[in-house]
Amino acid sequence: MDDGSAVLAAALMVDAAYDHAARGWPVFVLGDGKTPLPNCTRCRTADGTHDMETCVCLTCHGFYAATTDADRLAAVICAHPTGVLAVRTGAASGTVVVDVDPRSGGAATLAELLAAGLLPPTLTARTGSGGVHLYYAHPGGTIRSGAGALGPGVDVKADKGYVVVPPSRIGERAYVWADGGPDSVPVTTMPVALLDRLTTLPPAPRLTPPAASNPFAAPVDASGRLAGIVAAVLAARPGERNTVLNWGAYTASEMVRTGAANVEGVTGALADAATRIGLTDREAHATIRSGLRAGGVA
Template sequence: MATINRQATTLALAHALSAAERGLAVIPLSRTKLPALRSPHRDDPTATPCHGECGRFGHGVYDASIEPRRIRELFAAAPWATGYGIACGLEPHHLIGIDLDTKTGTDSSAALRELALRHLFTIPETVVIMTPSGGRHLWLSGPPDVVVPNSAGRLAPGIDIRGAGGYLVGPGSRTEHGVYSTAPGTAHLAPARCPRALLRLLQPPPRAHHPTPSSAGQHGQGLVQFVLAAHEGQRNTRLFWAACRAYENGLTPALVAPLVDAAVHTGLTEREARATIASAARMTGHCP
């Protein structure tokens, strides 16, 4: 049974409410940095995909809210929470987190500087969160029509990306290893706009592949199956990746309807699915 630290929970709630005032949707976290509320469907293998439509708590970032009353209800349901998570990819900031880790033994900050020099961008002045292990989280704001997926080490060793379906541990959160804090001089800042060159790097890498007519059908069906296999928190990301591959390989528009149907089957609405596919079209230089 989780140990309840009333003072830590009260402080976490206060910090979460403060973040919500800035337009950042939040959820309670446990000391392990995981969502404090477990899925209400975890013991039902036949449960259909749910993003909170059931009305109960325990759907991860889909519970995230900026409404003070709902946030208080979330924390009341998780009195063992000692921190809070900030959902990425949501309005109004469409937050993207650049997680510069120190656990890999590599200099992730130097790796980011090298990427910036190579691809001709600079990291603007923005919110910086210090982690208990000595790492840093840089907060950036993305455009509303671009879905940035989560990734670990794809840009460079020690650099993880928190995008749509992910969350960042908020400053003031207490974990097993210490407290997250805002770097001096950055608390008053809003998340800065993500440089366009960096945004391109954050998208799934394109594959230069031109299928033959005989292989196109199999490849298209594989993309549909890839979307159908999505779990909670992966649906938008998998659909976006599959749609990008479809546009790059000349499989659209015939594949749009099957991809939409697959996404709806996993729990997305048709409107969400079509918006994600349109974003993939724009990112790959096609007209939605």
């Protein structure tokens, strides 16, 4: 790409970011290939008092850097003109996005969901991989993000999640709006049946009670719930690992607050899972501390 093309591409990115922000959608920038931009040295080496939600850095901590501020958006796009635009989903933007990936069985699952009346027509984007993003209005409360949350190949991007948005490109593959985009197609209210599906949790697997000598032992009555959270962390995909880990710590904070688990047990179990999926010990513990603090655990 020559200099003129690069300038034009950056200008189009800025315009698109402004449009998304004007809808109340916090925007941030990913690196080429949808990978989060690296944290700065200060954030990378920060201790547990560092709050990702209030960090003032332009690009650190993935979706925590999302903003609707025009000056910040222009600055980050000028600094990363070949980046990928993404929007923070969930209550932050008022959106829940159903992400259909036909490469993972999403076409068959989509057909089943449509037949069941769970996915009424709404604002839709076609993804760079040949899938679709269906945007629904966030109903309030907390809607969890999750891989395969609606079946094989159909993920949900809601609280603690994000989606790539048009007109982003991954290589030669572009994200585009279907049927005119948000200027002509509304974001549909989520049907009650879909909301029920997303807020009904499957039974969590039971963990074998840990040995008494294990310093990270959680009480047996909390083991099943903690096992489900750990399983979600272990299933996190590259680019979502910190997000899922933060969600896991936030979710587990309720068990700590109610006395169903101890903070050492939760921290140890989540840190072990995080390092098994490739996070550093420092990064894992910082993310866990942040999630626990957000859940009211000092």
